Amino acid sequence: MTHSLENIIKNLDKDINSLSVSELRKKYLSKNGILPSLFTDIKNIPSSERKEYGQEVNSIKQRVENALSNNTQRDTDTSVVEKIDPTAPFDLNTSQQKKPRILDMKGSSHVLMQEIGSILEIFQKMGFDILESRQIDDDFHMFESLNFPKGHPARDMYDTFWTDDGLVLPAHTSTMQNRALRKFGPPPIRVVLPGRCFRHEATDASHEHTFYQIEGIYVDRDISVANMLATIKEYLQEYLGKELDIKMQPAFFPFTEPDIEFIISCPFCDKKGCSTCGYIGWIELMGCGMIHPNVLTSGGIDPKKYTGFAWGVGIDRLTAIRRGIGDIRKLREGDIKFLNQF
Numbered sequence: 001m002t003h004s005l006e007n008i009i010k011n012l013d014k015d016i017n018s019l020s021v022s023e024l025r026k027k028y029l030s031k032n033g034i035l036p037s038l039f040t041d042i043k044n045i046p047s048s049e050r051k052e053y054g055q056e057v058n059s060i061k062q063r064v065e066n067a068l069s070n071n072t073q074r075d076t077d078t079s080v081v082e083k084i085d086p087t088a089p090f091d092l093n094t095s096q097q098k099k100p101r102i103l104d105m106k107g108s109s110h111v112l113m114q115e116i117g118s119i120l121e122i123f124q125k126m127g128f129d130i131l132e133s134r135q136i137d138d139d140f141h142m143f144e145s146l147n148f149p150k151g152h153p154a155r156d157m158y159d160t161f162w163t164d165d166g167l168v169l170p171a172h173t174s175t176m177q178n179r180a181l182r183k184f185g186p187p188p189i190r191v192v193l194p195g196r197c198f199r200h201e202a203t204d205a206s207h208e209h210t211f212y213q214i215e216g217i218y219v220d221r222d223i224s225v226a227n228m229l230a231t232i233k234e235y236l237q238e239y240l241g242k243e244l245d246i247k248m249q250p251a252f253f254p255f256t257e258p259d260i261e262f263i264i265s266c267p268f269c270d271k272k273g274c275s276t277c278g279y280i281g282w283i284e285l286m287g288c289g290m291i292h293p294n295v296l297t298s299g300g301i302d303p304k305k306y307t308g309f310a311w312g313v314g315i316d317r318l319t320a321i322r323r324g325i326g327d328i329r330k331l332r333e334g335d336i337k338f339l340n341q342f
């Protein structure tokens with residue numbers, strides 16, 4: 001095979017995919033095009049190689065002709081039928097159709113990963129260790145070590161997915177509490193546990209079957225609710241870039257006592273009411289509480305000597321608040337137009 005024939009074959013696929021019908025026809029079939037010149041060259045090819053050469057040239061010609069007939073069909077389809085698909089990541093009526101925009105984009109991290117990064121950075125500055133949560137766990141870590149004995153009705157609040165052999169896809173990052181207490185103990189223990197969680201529930205604008213959470217635990221001597229409120233408030237003010245007022249209301253979690261719903265003043269309207277806070281001026285953001293003595297004992301910590309607090313917050317929810325996203329399901333749709341905003 002001659003050098004130039006080799007090059008032509010190498011570029012053929014690219015030309016077929018990128019050139020328009022008329023460009024392809026001109027480049028290959030016109031009087032001064034590639035194929036006529038290849039046929040003219042046959043006489044210069046040594047007779048021993050001529051047969052193979054002829055076969056190669058014919059095969060190029062065949063492929064160009066097939067491409068021309070397929071592309072003509074495609075171009076005609078697009079120009080005759082005015083397609084409008086507002087969800088398409090490119091305009092169906094332009095030549096971009098041949099080059100989806102993703103090919104021109106540099107890779108970038110997903111907005112959820114960007115948010116996890118900023119959250120972890122704040123906690124690192126506050127002196128916390130980081131331990132990533134797991135995406136599959138066992139009954140002991142997900143429930144029993146957290147003071148949910150078998151048959152406890154509160155298990156129903158954490159309906160998730162199970163494997164056939166009895167393993168569980170964690171419904172919260174608290175599934176890591178026992179491991180964190182053992183790994184970072186004896187106190188002081190300060191650790192945040194980011195990870196992916198799962199819930200078997202109907203989805204809507206603020207609920208997803210898969211989401212990210214970040215758990216935090218702080219255990220030492222003489223730790224009180226006041227330390228907990230100050231720590232969480234400090235973190236949220238740094239994250240949302242805004243002074244906040246906070247409120248508490250009672251909640252119920254088996255693994256803390258007392259159990260608290262942590263409520264912040266809306267960072268967007270200063271309690272006047274807006275669409276982010278549902279026009280009430282406050283946002284119920286996360287659950288928290290003082291770690292239950294049974295949970296400390298199960299993690300090898302003496303509850304007579306030490307106390308601590310824990311909290312868990314949905315990263316999707318924080319992202320939605322901070323980035324002004326109305327529907328958290330958009331975070332997982334893979335819509336390039338949406339993701340490009342971040």
Ligand SMILES: [Zn+2]
Binds near residue numbers: 266270272275279282
């Ligand atoms: Zn508001």
